[in-house]
Amino acid sequence: MTLDPQTARYLEELRALTALDGPDPSIAEMREQVDAVFPVDRLELPQVRDLEVAGPGGPVPVRLYRPLPPEAGPLPLLVYLHGGGWVLGGIANTDDTCRALAHGAGCAVLNVGYRLAPEHPFPAAADDAWAVVSDAAARPGRYGARPGALAVGGDSAGGNLAAGCALTARDEGLALAHQLLVYPVTDTARDTPSWSEFGAGYGLDAASMARFMDLYVGGADPADPRLAPLRAPDLAGVAPATVITAECDILRDESEAYARRLAEEGVPVELRRFPGVVHSFFLMPELFDAGAEAQRYAVARLRAAFEDAIAREGTAA
Numbered sequence: 270m271t272l273d274p275q276t277a278r279y280l281e282e283l284r285a286l287t288a289l290d291g292p293d294p295s296i297a298e299m300r301e302q303v304d305a306v307f308p309v310d311r312l313e314l315p316q317v318r319d320l321e322v323a324g325p326g327g328p329v330p331v332r333l334y335r336p337l338p339p340e341a342g343p344l345p346l347l348v349y350l351h352g353g354g355w356v357l358g359g360i361a362n363t364d365d366t367c368r369a370l371a372h373g374a375g376c377a378v379l380n381v382g383y384r385l386a387p388e389h390p391f392p393a394a395a396d397d398a399w400a401v402v403s404d405a406a407a408r409p410g411r412y413g414a415r416p417g418a419l420a421v422g423g424d425s426a427g428g429n430l431a432a433g434c435a436l437t438a439r440d441e442g443l444a445l446a447h448q449l450l451v452y453p454v455t456d457t458a459r460d461t462p463s464w465s466e467f468g469a470g471y472g473l474d475a476a477s478m479a480r481f482m483d484l485y486v487g488g489a490d491p492a493d494p495r496l497a498p499l500r501a502p503d504l505a506g507v508a509p510a511t512v513i514t515a516e517c518d519i520l521r522d523e524s525e526a527y528a529r530r531l532a533e534e535g536v537p538v539e540l541r542r543f544p545g546v547v548h549s550f551f552l553m554p555e556l557f558d559a560g561a562e563a564q565r566y567a568v569a570r571l572r573a574a575f576e577d578a579i580a581r582e583g584t585a586a
Contacts, residue, residue: 270466270516273545275557280547283472296356296387296484303357312368320411324400326393330382331401332360333412334371343409345376345418345446345575348402348434352425352451352549354481355386355394363424366552366564370422373568376575377414379405383430390487395495398430399437406443417582418575420447420508422567424551425473425520426481428453432527433495435507445508447574449567451551452513452520453527455499457482457491461522471517473548478519499527509537511570513563518548541566
């Protein structure tokens with residue numbers, strides 16, 4: 270393993286930014302740090318709207334992005350779920366990524382502000398995510414979305430939520446066009462070689478992730494497939510998938526294990542590992558050339574998936 274020079278530079282800057290004397294930071298302090306890490310320019314789009322979706326715990330805020338004006342007609346739709354260990358982050362932290370995906374893939378994107386732990390442990394985030402996916406499927410006109418061309422995606426904990434939504438969609442008879450899983454959390458065991466090898470000093474520390482996971486899981490069964498999709502007894506029939514991983518990431522092995530299981534159970538899947546980079550590279554194309562490349566790859570995969578879904582819809586009609 271050789272660190273990409275951009276990765277080495279990023280890790281040095283991150284250590285300086287997050288260096289603290291004294292006790293571990295509180296959740297509130299960590300949320301402030303996350304907000305400070307992502308100051309980027311925003312791509313202007315013809316339509317960006319803040320909306321709400323009725324959820325089991327109250328209204329779920331969402332932000333809708335469209336790369337074309339409403340008069341251009343309905344577009345495929347991606348529901349995107351941010352990372353942050355189910356504890357940090359929000360709509361603002363993936364605003365730039367959602368804009369880029371909308372622009373590149375020519376689709377509408379719904380960026381979901383699901384409830385966070387520890388205030389709202391499992392299944393709050395999973396329930397909110399599914400509420401948005403099911404609403405997008407039931408009321409595509411509200412979002413200027415094309416029926417039958419709905420995908421779900423997310424990074425890290427958001428990838429976990431996206432994988433869980435894909436499982437629920439299969440069980441509920443909802444055919445999703447695709448699932449875009451960017452270094453997703455797929456298990457609760459925390460026992461893979463990558464957890465040990467990259468557990469400290471590579472951006473996402475194992476101790477922090479374990480802390481976040483414990484706050485989110487609470488007293489739930491850690492083998493619940495919506496917490497640990499890798500432990501689902503059956504993955505056959507879930508939406509086709511793209512899995513993106515970073516070589517120097519504690520989540521690498523479980524993400525790649527999930528891709529292998531999807532393939533073994535007949536699900537069309539492409540796995541791509543980006544060498545020499547760390548967790549969060551996908552969200553920072555301005556810092557990582559690999560991040561820009563990964564976003565282009567994701568866009569190409571989404572475009573192809575939506576084209577296939579539209580073609581199938583036309584054949585069925």
